[in-house]
């Protein structure tokens with residue numbers, strides 16, 4: 001099956017069984033410092049829509065948590081379903097959320113480029129944030145308003161002065177485990193940091209995600225929905241929690 005790599009022992013996503021996660025008192029708080037001026041553009045890459053950042057300096061970084069050193073913000077993107085009953089990549093006690101945000105960072109201390117870091121066991125750190133149906137999210141609305149301009153695959157618009165920390169819950173609690181990219185090349189290079197608390201978004205905002213297309217302008221339209229990978233076996237891994 002092409003969605004599992006031969007010999008993969010740390011594939012993502014996984015189900016997080018709350019009662020099987022192990023509290024680790026040595027886990028530090030995650031420190032997030034993003035500079036909104038590093039925001040570059042939004043584009044539709046045919047899998048999701050992503051907001052990319054200038055990662056040529058250490059202006060937007062995370063440090064602490066389970067990480068040995070600081071990691072630079074490269075991009076963030078989302079995964080979502082055709083309906084609100086599913087859409088997230090990770091599940092908690094086998095519950096799907098309607099969407100999941102991934103903030104992708106790379107280890108620029110040990111590696112010269114993102115492309116190199118993607119191939120290394122400690123190369124990437126991804127913060128996962130669940131989205132649940134509820135109140136309208138004002139910070140997200142800035143993104144939603146830009147989506148019509150990137151409806152088709154390979155369309156891009158300039159996007160600046162966005163601080164993605166507005167999309168991260170203030171509650172410090174998270175789970176962490178060793179995993180992988182969830183699309184090809186599926187490399188086992190990701191330290192996952194999954195926030196326990198979801199953010200709330202409203203129905204119109206989720207529907208806006210579903211107006212995007214997998215297809216390019218001129219092709220027969222296919223709605224961009226259900227862009228999440230199936231759950232992968234936990235194998236010989238423990239999920240640690242930063243909270244009791």
Ligand SMILES: COc1ccc(C[C@H]2SC(=S)NC2=O)c(OC)c1
Pocket residue numbers: 048077102104118124126180181182183184185
């Ligand atoms: C060649 O390097 C890649 C390829 C694909 C993605 C996106 C995947 S991986 C993830 S987490 N969620 C996704 O949708 C990358 O993101 C770090 C990096």
Ligand SMILES: [Zn+2]
Pocket residue numbers: 077078079102182
């Ligand atoms: Zn992702």
